[in-house]
Amino acid sequence: MDTAWLEVFREVARRGSFTAAAKAMGYTQSAISRQVSSLESATDALLFDRLPRGVRLTAEGHCLLGHAEAVLDRLGTARTDLAALRDLVGGRLRIGAFPTADAALVPRAIAAFQHAHAKVALSLVEGLTPNQLAQLHSGDIDLAVVSTAPSRPFDTASLDLHHLLDDTMFVALPPTHPLVGHGVLRLAQLAEERWVAGRGRVDDTLLAASMRAGFRPRIELIAAEWIAKQGLVAAGLGITLVPSLAVDATRPDIALAPLHRDDVPARAVYAATLGGLTKPPAGTAFLEFLDAAAAEVADEIASRANN
Amino acid sequence: MDTAWLEVFREVARRGSFTAAAKAMGYTQSAISRQVSSLESATDALLFDRLPRGVRLTAEGHCLLGHAEAVLDRLGTARTDLAALRDLVGGRLRIGAFPTADAALVPRAIAAFQHAHAKVALSLVEGLTPNQLAQLHSGDIDLAVVSTAPSRPFDTASLDLHHLLDDTMFVALPPTHPLVGHGVLRLAQLAEERWVAGRGRVDDTLLAASMRAGFRPRIELIAAEWIAKQGLVAAGLGITLVPSLAVDATRPDIALAPLHRDDVPARAVYAATLGGLTKPPAGTAFLEFLDAAAAEVADEIASRANN
DNA sequence: GGTTAGCATGCGAGTTACGCATGAGTGATG
DNA sequence: CATCACTCATGCGTAACTCGCATGCTAACC
Numbered sequence: 001m002d003t004a005w006l007e008v009f010r011e012v013a014r015r016g017s018f019t020a021a022a023k024a025m026g027y028t029q030s031a032i033s034r035q036v037s038s039l040e041s042a043t044d045a046l047l048f049d050r051l052p053r054g055v056r057l058t059a060e061g062h063c064l065l066g067h068a069e070a071v072l073d074r075l076g077t078a079r080t081d082l083a084a085l086r087d088l089v090g091g092r093l094r095i096g097a098f099p100t101a102d103a104a105l106v107p108r109a110i111a112a113f114q115h116a117h118a119k120v121a122l123s124l125v126e127g128l129t130p131n132q133l134a135q136l137h138s139g140d141i142d143l144a145v146v147s148t149a150p151s152r153p154f155d156t157a158s159l160d161l162h163h164l165l166d167d168t169m170f171v172a173l174p175p176t177h178p179l180v181g182h183g184v185l186r187l188a189q190l191a192e193e194r195w196v197a198g199r200g201r202v203d204d205t206l207l208a209a210s211m212r213a214g215f216r217p218r219i220e221l222i223a224a225e226w227i228a229k230q231g232l233v234a235a236g237l238g239i240t241l242v243p244s245l246a247v248d249a250t251r252p253d254i255a256l257a258p259l260h261r262d263d264v265p266a267r268a269v270y271a272a273t274l275g276g277l278t279k280p281p282a283g284t285a286f287l288e289f290l291d292a293a294a295a296e297v298a299d300e301i302a303s304r305a306n307n
Numbered sequence: 308m309d310t311a312w313l314e315v316f317r318e319v320a321r322r323g324s325f326t327a328a329a330k331a332m333g334y335t336q337s338a339i340s341r342q343v344s345s346l347e348s349a350t351d352a353l354l355f356d357r358l359p360r361g362v363r364l365t366a367e368g369h370c371l372l373g374h375a376e377a378v379l380d381r382l383g384t385a386r387t388d389l390a391a392l393r394d395l396v397g398g399r400l401r402i403g404a405f406p407t408a409d410a411a412l413v414p415r416a417i418a419a420f421q422h423a424h425a426k427v428a429l430s431l432v433e434g435l436t437p438n439q440l441a442q443l444h445s446g447d448i449d450l451a452v453v454s455t456a457p458s459r460p461f462d463t464a465s466l467d468l469h470h471l472l473d474d475t476m477f478v479a480l481p482p483t484h485p486l487v488g489h490g491v492l493r494l495a496q497l498a499e500e501r502w503v504a505g506r507g508r509v510d511d512t513l514l515a516a517s518m519r520a521g522f523r524p525r526i527e528l529i530a531a532e533w534i535a536k537q538g539l540v541a542a543g544l545g546i547t548l549v550p551s552l553a554v555d556a557t558r559p560d561i562a563l564a565p566l567h568r569d570d571v572p573a574r575a576v577y578a579a580t581l582g583g584l585t586k587p588p589a590g591t592a593f594l595e596f597l598d599a600a601a602a603e604v605a606d607e608i609a610s611r612a613n614n
Numbered sequence: 615g616g617t618t619a620g621c622a623t624g625c626g627a628g629t630t631a632c633g634c635a636t637g638a639g640t641g642a643t644g
Numbered sequence: 645c646a647t648c649a650c651t652c653a654t655g656c657g658t659a660a661c662t663c664g665c666a667t668g669c670t671a672a673c674c
Contacts, residue, residue: 001382003308019620028664033621035662045389049584050621052671059449059587063392067385071378075308078374082352085370142366277356280366325652335633340652342631357652359640 003075005039006068008032009047013065017054084119086281092121093282096132097145101269103249105164106145108293113286120282129154136274143283145290147267149204160273162287164294166266168244168301169205170256172229174236180255184305187263191215196232196240199224206241209264230254243267244301258305269294310382312346313375315339316354320372324361391426393588399428400589403439404452406533408576410556412471413452415600420593427589436461443581450590452597454574456511467582469594471601473573475551475608476512477563479536481543487562491612494570498522503539503547506531513548516571537561550574551608565612576601 011021012032022029040047047061057065084090097106102124110122125132125141132144133154146154147167171190173180179189187209195217197206210217221238223229226249229240234253241264247256271290273279318328319339329336347354354368364372391397404413409431417429432439432448439451440461453461454474478497480487486496494516502524504513517524528545530536533556536547541560548571554563578597580586 001310003310017620029621030623030665031663033623037622038662043386043389045393046585051583052621053619055621056584058585059398059589060389060392060585063388063398064385067381067388071381071385074374074378074381078371078378079350081370081374082350082367085367086352091366091370276358277363278353278365278367326650336652337634337654338632340654344653345631359651361651 001039001042002035003072005035005042006072008035009039009061010065010068010072012036012048012055013057013061016056020054088117088282088285089119091280091282092123093143093280093286094123094125094141095143095145095286096125096127096135096141098129098132098147099126100167100243100245101145101147102126103246105245105269105290105293105297108296109286109289112292113289116289117282117285133159133272136272142273142280143286144272145269146272147269149267154272158275160275160279162271162273162290164269164271164290165298167269168261168266168305169259169264170242170244170247170305171259172233172240172242172250173255173257174233174239175253175255176236177239177255179257182257184258184260186260187213188215190239191217193218194221194238195219196221196223196229196238198222198226198229198240205264213263244305245269245297247301247304256304308346308349309342310379312342312349313379315342316346316368317372317375317379319343319355319362320364320368323363327361395424395589395592396426398587398589399430400450400587400593401430401432401448402450402452402593403432403434403442403448405436405439405454406433407474407550407552408452408454409433410553412552412576412597412600412604415603416593416596419599420596423596424589424592440466440579443579449580449587450593451579452576453579454576456574461579465582467580467586469578469580469597471576471578471597472605474576475568475573475612476566476571477549477551477554477612478566479540479547479549479557480562480564481540481546482560482562483543484546484562486564489564491565491567493567494520495522497546498524500525501528501545502526503528503530503536503545505529505533505536505547512571520570551612552576552604554608554611563611 008021008025008027011025012018015021015024018032018036019029021027022032025032027035036047043060043064045060045064046058047064048055049058081090095106095110106124110124113120114122125135127135129144129146129149132141132146135141136144137158145164148154171185179185191210191213195206197217197219199222206217221232223232226246230251232238233240234251241259242250242256250256271287273283315328315332315334318332319325322328322331325339325343326336328334329339332339334342343354350367350371352367352371353365354371355362356365388397402413402417413431417431420427421429432442434442436451436453436456439448439453442448443451444465452471455461478492486492498517498520502513504524504526506529513524528539530539533553537558539545540547541558548566549557549563557563578594580590
């Protein structure tokens with residue numbers, strides 16, 4: 001059944017005449033006659049009584065009319081929704097990001113995106129990179145902000161990776177620490193320090209890097225939450241590593257010292273989408289905002305490292 | 308846009324593969340491929356990502372899927388409703404009838420019809436014949452039970468008339484009246500009686516008939532409502548004419564005497580529908596129940612007239 | 615009673631949709 | 645690493661459909 005038949009049917013029902021409907025729709029009267037006839041065959045119902053002056057809906061025609069209008073309406077909203085999806089005035093975009101990306105990078109991009117495309121429903125899920133990738137593959141999120149870890153390289157085959165920035169490491173020192181203000185530090189200078197460690201990947205980084213620098217870090221303080229680590233450092237009980245993405249989120253009574261990039265390799269931060277698949281329009285648009293936010297954040301980090 | 312495209316789209320979305328959908332729907336894989344392609348052109352959207360093993364909905368495809376299912380559902384209910392209309396398990400029938408027809412004839416037909424076709428929504432409008440015909444023409448009712456009046460013959464051209472029965476006249480007498488039990492009466496025997504008259508056509512009938520019988524009836528009592536007329540007659544204050552259709556509705560303390568049919572011509576009672584137009588299936592079905600009810604009522608009237 | 619309005623239909627041309635066969639790309643398998 | 649299996653896209657020829665045009669027919673209107 002062609003939906004054009006329904007449109008013709010609706011027009012004829014409204015105008016009460018094949019000829020009038022034909023004129024209104026740019027068809028010939030014979031075309032209208034045949035289309036109505038086709039619809040009558042398809043529904044196995046006589047839809048109009050043919051009168052000497054025009055036509056009139058039968059009971060069956062009246063019954064069908066309501067449904068036909070509903071169907072055409074729904075098709076119209078389908079068109080509208082699709083257009084909204086394309087024009088970024090509708091639809092949704094589900095984003096995932098690792099925790100420190102949510103300190104500044106992702107929130108800035110989201111704020112700018114929402115300002116530009118208020119009608120798009122954005123959602124954000126925080127999680128570690130492996131979880132993000134799993135959700136990406138299962139279709140739970142459309143785009144993930146992830147970071148490389150030397151230990152777990154992700155399969156580049158099934159992903160589209162868009163490089164955003166490189167996340168270097170800073171050392172968080174108590175404000176009274178003697179090394180504060182000495183510019184770029186080498187990891188070896190910190191061999192005797194007491195370290196505050198969290199759990200998971202960041203501490204792998206610390207361990208691997210310090211072993212490479214020739215010492216085994218003294219880890220006596222374990223704190224999972226960022227707020228706790230900061231407290232310990234601010235109290236002068238130890239030092240810790242801070243990803244550059246989190247420098248804006250450190251409390252003012254902590255000193256941050258840039259670390260030489262040969263000592264702790266930078267983590268690359270990517271925006272990842274499923275490879276080979278069509279990205280939702282909002283996704284590609286969001287990438288630009290992520291780029292802009294990444295550029296801003298990178299600038300700020302660079303200026304901080306040079307002080 | 309062909310709704311077959313939507314069905315194919317839905318099937319492919321469910322099965323995640325063109326080939327599987329083709330097998331399920333009895334098409335070739337190439338046909339599926341082209342139909343999806345057609346739908347994509349029509350919607351100007353990429354609906355599926357083509358993967359090495361099957362396909363996967365894009366964001367646009369997911370957006371369209373909901374609408375497509377709604378449209379197909381609605382088309383299904385349209386088909387169901389049309390079938391229900393035909394099979395008398397749905398739809399409606401709007402009936403009109405003149406007042407005395409609602410005393411026994413129409414209620415019986417309605418009761419029997421409702422018992423046979425409970426799902427059909429019946430409605431009844433009481434009104435005089437001219438109003439019924441007007442509503443018939445305006446499309447407010449589907450079928451009218453009307454009666455002829457010598458003064459106002461209706462235009463038989465635009466109507467389909469189905470004869471139900473002939474409505475003769477009875478005389479309502481006080482139970483103590485000397486003429487009670489004398490069988491068929493001639494109007495001339497009642498020349499000296501005092502008449503209870505209503506308004507409108509019934510009294511035209513009385514006037515015309517009595518003038519023809521050679522007298523002018525003494526009309527001193529006017530009562531519009533049937534209940535009032537009966538009261539006056541039962542109290543012995545006068546006599547009145549009763550259409551045969553109303554004999555069952557007369558109170559027991561009134562005597563009814565059949566009137567010779569040469570004196571007061573029978574009114575023909577018809578079921579009228581708009582001529583040339585397709586009758587709703589419930590309408591033609593209802594006619595049979597009207598016929599049956601008319602036969603019953605006519606039998607009862609005949610047996611009453613013979614007593 | 616002629617004219618007009620309106621729907622149905624035969625006809626030819628253009629478009630569309632189907633199946634068949636084939637090609638290209640990717641994952642599974644030995 | 646080569647081969648196979650599976651999936652979708654596409655060229656081709658045929659069949660069906662839909663269109664406009666012209667015509668026929670019926671009923672209302674002047």
